[in-house]
Amino acid sequence: MSLLHLAILLPFIYTVFVPLFFKKLPRIHTGWFVIVVPLLLFIYFLSYFPVQTALAPIVHSVPWIPSAGIHLTLHLDGLALLFALIITGIGTLVVLYSIYYMSMKREALHNFYIYLLVFMGAMLGIVLSDNLMVMYVFWEATSVSSFLLIAYWYQRKKSRYGAQKAMLITVSGGFAMLLGALMLGSAAGTFSIREMIDMRESIADHALFFPAMILILLGAFTKSAQFPFHIWLPDAMEAPTPISSYLHSATMVKAGVYLVARVTPIFGGDINWFWIIAVVGTTTLFWGAFMAIRQTDLKALLAYSTISQLGLIMSLFGIGSLALNPAYAAESDWFEAAILAAIFHLFNHSIFKGCLFMVVGILDHETGTRDIRKLGGLMSLMPISFTLTVIGGLSMAGLPPFSGFLSKEMFFAGVLAAHHHTEQWTLWLPIAAWVASIFTFVYCLILVFKTFTGNYHPDRLDKKPHEAPAGMLVPPIVLAVMAVAAFFFPNLLSYSLFEPAMHSVLPGVLLPGETFHVKIKAWHGFNMELFMTIGIVIIGTLLYLTFKKWSEIYYNLPQKFTLNSLYDRGLTGAEQLSARITGTYMNGFLHSYLSYIFAFVLIVVGGSFVLHNAFGADLSTNAAIGLYEYILAGAIAVLSGFVIFVNSRLTAIIAVGAVGYLVSLLFVIFRAPDLALTQLVVETITTALFLLCFYFLPKLKTEMTRIRVKLSNLVISVGIGALFTLIGIAAQGSNQFKPISAFFQDAYELSGAKNMVNAILVDFRAFDTMLESVVLFTAGIGVYTLIKLRKSRREHH
């Protein structure tokens, strides 16, 4: 247990107190209590910030499930630190922003902040875990918290739809990632990413290398909303705006990018890794930018823009992975620059997109709409918001003097290098990047000018717009200032933050003592990259001015074959299919269900017994059977037979109860007092429960059933009876495994308990007991809900 572990735990622990703050101190906005957490964590992670020397990776490990090789190993290196600072830094700003955005009176703030804290802890867990299994747990936790946050206004149908879509897509990707991680784990013999990196050569030759790569990429692509899985992100915009700016632009959607960066040392040497990521990333970049232009909802526009920018970062990581490829060793400088560009742009994107989302939230909050068609001419009314949008928007468009310009130029350098140094036909790579950047420029202009210039239409707005309160403006102002500062002083961070992060992505590329060349410059002379930017500005402006003329192409896109309709039809189809399948066997008769269960047991258990020829009896070592035992067994047999032939339920219940009591007597004879006690009490309670239920059951009557059903019933019941008798006898003779009873002989020394049965339950096998209690309780809640739901529905009608 280290401070680093506590840093991840802190948000989770804090969730316990959030409802107390909300309920007990309703006069103070709960956000003020919550903001302490990200702020503290930010300061804590800042203490690792290397000013002079490169950060030496810090590792802390706590065993969790050592038998399966799963340890809570936390690993803080340059890449993790960059992400941790983004998560906690933007987290602080978002919580501050939410204090003014979320109404104290109307909203269930405790839910909001609990989900937010869970997300924050889980996201920190992802970037700090060294163990793939642990990372997967946190990975799914972010999906779940994202689901809850998107559905925060669950009264709205669109929120629920968006939440479900995000959940289905990201969690399926998560499953793929889990499979990939398991494959990787079996190929490497460990789940530790650091150890895998050390043995990457032997993993690369393993048969599971390629499937593991595809599956892990599926996880990364779904999470980071890459084409064709991007469709969940626009629908996720139903979440409150602080969430959109935090989860769905700055942090969670970057988890996929993080995963790609993190495992690049393992897979990067493989050429397929480059192709897949570069192609998917570029396609996403292009499609996202293209679709963003047609959006009329500002948040939807930003969502598509986020998709597009994530594609950009992704493709840069793909190109940069060539630095690890031995075939391109000579040109590796170019590809290292691409990794630098990816990290720098990731940082920039978190800043300017966070800022833009917050401004859009302000617009929504102050005007009551996010529809571009209704907005316009707000420049004089909301001058600060306008300035912020200009900074964020132009940074995104890649114009100086904003940080986006630097990383955009580096991006162009990266794609040009990828084209120059690989095959000729990859010319499409810079072209697609360039065209996508033109679209990016166009939607940035739309964002800035359609909202703030033009005619002001007060009649179309629900509220009279005015500038937002200071608390809401501070977070985006901080981000905007950073976007400008990062342009003028990019090298403040390049050696302290970006360079260590590059070490994590490209280990082993450098000789000891060397450092990456990370000097970021705004002016490179008149080179291809600059001409590309100039071209973007000219063509982009022309396209913006002529937008009305060419916007028709969007309406000519086929509606039926979009990915969204594919998703919707797939979902309804799957629901109908499963309903039909379920309908065939769930017919509402208890009798049918019991026959399924027993027939299944008969076939599977009996089948495997026959297959392995496991029947057999060895009774030679048994003790002699005493008179009591004969009497008890005889009585049990008679009573069991009696149950079949009685005509009244009451008699049957009592007879079954009597069988149970007799069995407990058997336990007494065999000197198992714990079992006997348990059996006695269980029998008492079940008999009483039966009697309670019996009150509601119809009278027992001989049912007129077809002979075929009767025959199959006979076969199943006789079969089950015979099977269990045979199993019981066979279990006597066979001893397949080494008995573990020797271990329990030392129960007193090991656990201080004289009662071995209890020691097994609460100490040696406590994990079983714990999960059994959970199962028991879940079943109890299940019974409760089933009965109560049925009741309320009945009252409803």
Added chain:
Amino acid sequence: MRFSDVILQTAAKVLVFIIMIYSIYILFAGHNNPGGGFIGGLITASALMLLYLAFDVETVREIVPVDFKIVGAVGVMLALLTGFGAVLFGAPFLTQVYRYVTLPLLGKTGLGTAFVFDLGVYLAVIGTTVTIIRSISEDQ
């Protein structure tokens, strides 16, 4: 269901306390003698069951104004938290420890985290069983 069986009701009033005390004994005895949280919980549940059989649901609700869903949840939480307690001290999940302590009146007594865990099981069993019984018997 409304029974008015005087003999049953009179007997139940006394028996319930005896059974309850016995169940607590069983819970504590589990360490060294037959018993434990699971059996103890079931015995408590059977005491409440007796109340349900002797009196009607409304009366029992007045006598025992406890939400047993919460009892069960507290039990499960307790069992989980004892597991995490071990993690806090750097030991694997669910590691149990025990010490012998000399207490006033009781003398040398073994105290173990296993008991807290067992208490969790005890509460979980009571909570679950009574929740089921109650929801079935309330369902008219």
